Amino acid sequence: MQEGKPLSSKQINRELLLTILNSPKWFFTTISLLGMIVLFAMGAAGIMINQGFGVTGLNRPVMWGFFITNFVFWIGISHAGVMLSAILRLSKAEWRRPATRAAEILTVFSLMTAMTMPLIHTGRPWRTVYWIYTLPFVPYDYARGIWPNIRTPLVWDPSAVYTYLTSSILFVLVALIPDFAVLRDRTTGISHRIYGMLAMGWQGNPRQWKLQVIAGVLLSALILPVFVSVHSIVSWDFGMAVSVKSWHSTIFAPYFVVGAVHSGVSAVAFVLILLRYVYGWQNYIRHEHIDALARLLVVVATGWFYFLVMEIVFGFYGREADEIAVRNFQFMVTPWNIWMMIFVGVTYFLPVGIWLSRSARRNLWIMSLACISVNIGMWLERFLIIVPGLARKQLLTFDWYTYRPSPIEWIIVGGTFAMVTMLMLIVARVAPLIPLYDIKEGEILRTEIKIGRVTVPAVYRED
Amino acid sequence: MVTKRTEHKWGMVVDLDRCTGCQACVVACQAENNIPINTKDYFQQRRAYEWIRIERYWEGEFPNVKARFIPILCQHCENAPCEPVCPVFATYHNDEGLNVQIYNRCIGTRYCSVNCPYSVRMFNYWQPNWPDRFRNQLNPDVTVRTRGIMEKCTFCVQRLRRGEVNVERRGLEPLTGERITGEKKLNYRQMKEGNYLPACVQSCPTNALQFSDQHDETGPVKERFDEANEQIETRHHGGHVDESHTRVYRLFEEVGTKPNVIYLKKVDSFPLEKA
Numbered sequence: 001m002q003e004g005k006p007l008s009s010k011q012i013n014r015e016l017l018l019t020i021l022n023s024p025k026w027f028f029t030t031i032s033l034l035g036m037i038v039l040f041a042m043g044a045a046g047i048m049i050n051q052g053f054g055v056t057g058l059n060r061p062v063m064w065g066f067f068i069t070n071f072v073f074w075i076g077i078s079h080a081g082v083m084l085s086a087i088l089r090l091s092k093a094e095w096r097r098p099a100t101r102a103a104e105i106l107t108v109f110s111l112m113t114a115m116t117m118p119l120i121h122t123g124r125p126w127r128t129v130y131w132i133y134t135l136p137f138v139p140y141d142y143a144r145g146i147w148p149n150i151r152t153p154l155v156w157d158p159s160a161v162y163t164y165l166t167s168s169i170l171f172v173l174v175a176l177i178p179d180f181a182v183l184r185d186r187t188t189g190i191s192h193r194i195y196g197m198l199a200m201g202w203q204g205n206p207r208q209w210k211l212q213v214i215a216g217v218l219l220s221a222l223i224l225p226v227f228v229s230v231h232s233i234v235s236w237d238f239g240m241a242v243s244v245k246s247w248h249s250t251i252f253a254p255y256f257v258v259g260a261v262h263s264g265v266s267a268v269a270f271v272l273i274l275l276r277y278v279y280g281w282q283n284y285i286r287h288e289h290i291d292a293l294a295r296l297l298v299v300v301a302t303g304w305f306y307f308l309v310m311e312i313v314f315g316f317y318g319r320e321a322d323e324i325a326v327r328n329f330q331f332m333v334t335p336w337n338i339w340m341m342i343f344v345g346v347t348y349f350l351p352v353g354i355w356l357s358r359s360a361r362r363n364l365w366i367m368s369l370a371c372i373s374v375n376i377g378m379w380l381e382r383f384l385i386i387v388p389g390l391a392r393k394q395l396l397t398f399d400w401y402t403y404r405p406s407p408i409e410w411i412i413v414g415g416t417f418a419m420v421t422m423l424m425l426i427v428a429r430v431a432p433l434i435p436l437y438d439i440k441e442g443e444i445l446r447t448e449i450k451i452g453r454v455t456v457p458a459v460y461r462e463d
Numbered sequence: 464m465v466t467k468r469t470e471h472k473w474g475m476v477v478d479l480d481r482c483t484g485c486q487a488c489v490v491a492c493q494a495e496n497n498i499p500i501n502t503k504d505y506f507q508q509r510r511a512y513e514w515i516r517i518e519r520y521w522e523g524e525f526p527n528v529k530a531r532f533i534p535i536l537c538q539h540c541e542n543a544p545c546e547p548v549c550p551v552f553a554t555y556h557n558d559e560g561l562n563v564q565i566y567n568r569c570i571g572t573r574y575c576s577v578n579c580p581y582s583v584r585m586f587n588y589w590q591p592n593w594p595d596r597f598r599n600q601l602n603p604d605v606t607v608r609t610r611g612i613m614e615k616c617t618f619c620v621q622r623l624r625r626g627e628v629n630v631e632r633r634g635l636e637p638l639t640g641e642r643i644t645g646e647k648k649l650n651y652r653q654m655k656e657g658n659y660l661p662a663c664v665q666s667c668p669t670n671a672l673q674f675s676d677q678h679d680e681t682g683p684v685k686e687r688f689d690e691a692n693e694q695i696e697t698r699h700h701g702g703h704v705d706e707s708h709t710r711v712y713r714l715f716e717e718v719g720t721k722p723n724v725i726y727l728k729k730v731d732s733f734p735l736e737k738a
Contacts, residue, residue: 053571053588059510060576063577064573064577121572122571122572123569123570123571123586123613124571124611127551130570147552148552153548154550241544243578243718393580394718396582398519398520399582
């Protein structure tokens, strides 16, 4: 039984296509503002590439810092797409409908943003073509026998991420076909032709619907293993490092995957609240949806918290001096211990405390606060894994050092957030961020009829 | 004339009992390997280039305190953690037991340095720069590195290569390239102990650093390496090594890197009284 009043197809079309057919006044101002931040960050990256890595705060023990943290963070955000679309589609959760498209598009853009991080993070970015297949028209130098080293997680990593990116784009495009057809019918001129190409001759006949549903289900099922593997492999960047005591842990793969879902779903919940506020989609993104996401998050967060505690407990259980040195750095050395406390507080105790109360789950302001706090916390989590691990790598205390990010690193990290927001807004201008046909299907499924004194659903889905 | 190459496995022994922490090896390395000049800023930011560095540790509590020195350089591990993680094969193991770095391949992911337990891999944060008057003293046998890549101790591989050509191919004295005549004339045509020494070993005033082929019967390191390998075997089969009866150890042996550098413990005649 869903909340809210029934919506007609006409109303759904009108309200959800509003952002595309007429853009709001604030749109271009916001886009140019965000674009300026992105350009600023690109300039900072240019300075870094031009001058060398001396402009960052990295040093000999701490060779990885903000960029790798940010990379893992954005990969984590990208896990929301599949979690919400694929898993909830396969498990037939009705409340997923308005959240899927936004989650998938967030997935695509956060993956793209994440992949810029390791590229600019190399000492000689103009040579990364020898590492990963960066551009489709620049192949590996096979002819001279130059191959990448497949033993390194740094090669598994782009393989997994690019697979995930390709399948996510496919997933979004397949799901968009019926909506592109709607747009094709409502536009003229050049945009009519472009939407026509994207809609790929969609007429909405039963055979096409059947194929589209089959494609969606197939892609959902096929993308699931990719979903689990991506963040596992990202975690192996750290887990495979035998020399960094606190990283070399078998728990990292599930720990990172659950953490990724935690931050990703929170991010999607925040994006939905934002969309509801900005575009006035109160009829589509309803309190029940946010409520359901929050209830899902309570489970995910608690699973994540279990891994966090286990990781720390295992660290102490071994009682090895080098492992204890890392924990000492995390828990006893200011300011790291303060960050550690903030991290555990804002990632678990504050949001889960909020989500346990039904009225708080239905208050959008409090929900936004909880979702943002989770994402701040998850960013800190990666930071507090990467940097203390390196700062106290082994027991050569003579080489211990700490890490202070430079302004350049802050600007670039800030720029990635602006970039994802900007890309999301641009897509909201050209494609509906809430799937029209999915909402309409939901409306049909929720129609009820009265038979005597009982109310029963008018339509049953055939499984 | 092309002779068959002899198989070598180079190794170094660091005798901590003899090390006085004089830093002569550090200076020699700096001069030999075209290492950029370390400024005060480089040290303060922990970005100094030191292919070999002397780490100083204090033992005891003031005033009852002793300074301890340990030279740390690339250990040229058999199971080097830095090698499998490089995506572009910029670092690999050659057939002489050296862990080599190919500067042209390196793209600077810095994963090798992250995965090095000894922190001996140096990253070029800035473009290395020498004053004009220093440019003529750069060693022509050693690549001048650019920014954005990793570099580290090579066991002075340029000396090895020059020695190879001189001894194995031309029968000359390896370091100076002079013709060997009379009594000094060698009756072998292969690199042996003393034919090839890294700059740090050559400069060490107390002979704390010793370097040779691990299989060379006449060399100074063979028995130490035999002992160390025996210890690894014993531990591998679950045996116990009595550490009070041996001076040989490898740095961070528990990481399983099997270094080709071994250390000899300090023999302390007047140990600190433990409070």
